[in-house]
Amino acid sequence: MANFCKISFPGSDFVPITVESHQNLSEHLTIQNSPVLFGCRTGICGTCLVEVIGDIPPPQPDEQEMLETLALKNPNARLACQLDLTANIAIQTLEK
Template identity: 80%
Template sequence: MAEFCTISFPGSDFVPITLECDQNLSEHLTIQNSPVLFGCRTGICGTCLVEVIGNISPPQPEEQEMLETLAANYPHARLACQVNITSNVEIHKI
């Protein structure tokens, strides 16, 4: 039986969405259901930079390099296109 994770967007008008766990955010977030914008969806443009609060895996080295450049002062910064959801999370725009 599949487990489900809830993605919420505090401070926005977007309602929480529920996905099966172990899904990539970029495959499920759209302009209609989230405040997250996407450009390349490969981790090189930085348009999907967000703060993720919740238990997720750490960034891979390539993503970490981008995060150090784009959001050095945000310890929970992630590129949404690189995040696989493994638990309930809150997403805030940076």
């Protein structure tokens, strides 16, 4: 049986969504259901930089390199297109 994760967007008018664990978030978030914008969806453009509140696996080396460039001082910063969902999380967009 699949596990599901709830993604909420505090500070916005967007309603929480639920997706299966280990799904690619960029395939489930659209401009209609989230404040997160996507560009390349491969982790190299930084468009989907967000702050994540919740328990998620650490970033892979390529994502970590981008985060050090885009949001060095924010330990909760992640690229939404690179998240491996394993638990309920809250996402807030970050100003670049």
